[in-house]
Amino acid sequence: MRHILLILVVMITFAFHGAESRANQELSDMKDLRVVVLEGSPHNRGLIHGKTLKKEINELVRLWKADLEKVYKMKADTFISNFLKKTDFTKAIKKWTPELLDEVRGISEGSGIDFNTIYVFQLIDEIWANGDDIAAEHCTSIGVNKRGENPAFVAQNMDIPAFYHGYQTLLHIKHSSSDLESFVLTAPGVIALNGMNSSAVAINCNTLIQLRYARDGLPVAFIVRGVLERRSLEEAVEFIRGINHASGQNYIIGGAEKALSLECSARKVIEYRPYPGADRTYHTNHPLANDDFSPRYVERLNKKHKTTLEGDYYCYRFEAVEKRLRDRAKTIDLELIKATLSSRDWAANPISNPSTYACVIMVLSDTPTLHIAPGKPHMTAFKTFTFSARSKTALQKKDK
Numbered sequence: 001m002r003h004i005l006l007i008l009v010v011m012i013t014f015a016f017h018g019a020e021s022r023a024n025q026e027l028s029d030m031k032d033l034r035v036v037v038l039e040g041s042p043h044n045r046g047l048i049h050g051k052t053l054k055k056e057i058n059e060l061v062r063l064w065k066a067d068l069e070k071v072y073k074m075k076a077d078t079f080i081s082n083f084l085k086k087t088d089f090t091k092a093i094k095k096w097t098p099e100l101l102d103e104v105r106g107i108s109e110g111s112g113i114d115f116n117t118i119y120v121f122q123l124i125d126e127i128w129a130n131g132d133d134i135a136a137e138h139c140t141s142i143g144v145n146k147r148g149e150n151p152a153f154v155a156q157n158m159d160i161p162a163f164y165h166g167y168q169t170l171l172h173i174k175h176s177s178s179d180l181e182s183f184v185l186t187a188p189g190v191i192a193l194n195g196m197n198s199s200a201v202a203i204n205c206n207t208l209i210q211l212r213y214a215r216d217g218l219p220v221a222f223i224v225r226g227v228l229e230r231r232s233l234e235e236a237v238e239f240i241r242g243i244n245h246a247s248g249q250n251y252i253i254g255g256a257e258k259a260l261s262l263e264c265s266a267r268k269v270i271e272y273r274p275y276p277g278a279d280r281t282y283h284t285n286h287p288l289a290n291d292d293f294s295p296r297y298v299e300r301l302n303k304k305h306k307t308t309l310e311g312d313y314y315c316y317r318f319e320a321v322e323k324r325l326r327d328r329a330k331t332i333d334l335e336l337i338k339a340t341l342s343s344r345d346w347a348a349n350p351i352s353n354p355s356t357y358a359c360v361i362m363v364l365s366d367t368p369t370l371h372i373a374p375g376k377p378h379m380t381a382f383k384t385f386t387f388s389a390r391s392k393t394a395l396q397k398k399d400k
Helices: 042-052 054-072 076-086 090-096 098-111 115-121 124-130 220-227 233-242 295-305 316-325 334-341
Strands: 034-039 140-144 152-159 169-174 181-186 194-197 202-207 249-254 259-264 269-272 280-283 356-364 369-373 383-386 395-398
Touching (some): 054 076, 054 098, 054 115, 076 115, 076 124, 090 098, 090 220, 124 202, 124 220, 140 202, 140 259, 140 334, 152 249, 152 259, 194 356, 233 249, 280 316, 334 356
Parallel strands (some): 034 169
Antiparallel strands (some): 140 280, 169 181, 181 194, 249 259, 356 369
């Protein structure tokens, strides 16, 4: 695991120019998409990740620490130390995705940042679940079954805090133990946000902060990468149902034939469908099927709002995506998904919004294809990537 294999790293920078939106006074996105090819052992993948993006990782970790101090009112290193004392995710990681700890160690060594800091840096959702504040809503996801000649899709606007923006990164991972390859959207220093593999397995995730969490479960980033080690939707779902979940989360997981929406908590995994027999699904950030609520969330909601759980469920983004996609007579294709994830139907809470870090549309056809806009999709051009097995890099072109 410690011997460096031949590793090819390719960094490709693309400038994306989006039109200005004067209505909401947002400036055009001028984002670079960093594309990094990783291969070799897990440790070597992490090492090259850390070395290649060392500058960006150090910058982003400084911003992250500043955010921790602002939100939790304590020194970042103290927060990290306390977080490690009060949680124990490593047992779950060693049980279900042990190779990823080696990858995190590699990132630590390559970036020059201590392991504990880089390890906690992976735990974005777990910090939200275990921290003192309830996180804001974020992320809109879509899953579509194959219909005739129209392939299955998994798509998402990944909405995360503003300090991550400008660091959009795509990892092209060539798995050392098989011929699988993966495209993984992430931020520098983080092993995964969402992604797809060359066997047409894809996963995205939406935080469900309302659901019960566990301080010894498998964290979200490790779940995403674990799914991308699977070769079929069935294997991926079996993995999701067989692990202990650290955070409340909805995963839309797709394969060559269909996509499933699974609401996961510490105690339950429940499938959500918008209506019986639906060949599409969509989700934002409210549990719609799973009732394994976090006691802390229920207590805080009742104290703060003096209302019921049901009264806290309304989401403009969910309403917007449902209006566009619910009709079973409507065939959902790439252009409709792009239009939906680029939409701004509700000015106060649009699908494409200031928190949108990137939009990804994963086409699960015989030639799995990733369409990605590294920024708000209503302002940012899409690029297309396809797998070229064991080639030097992925093929890419600009969307028309």
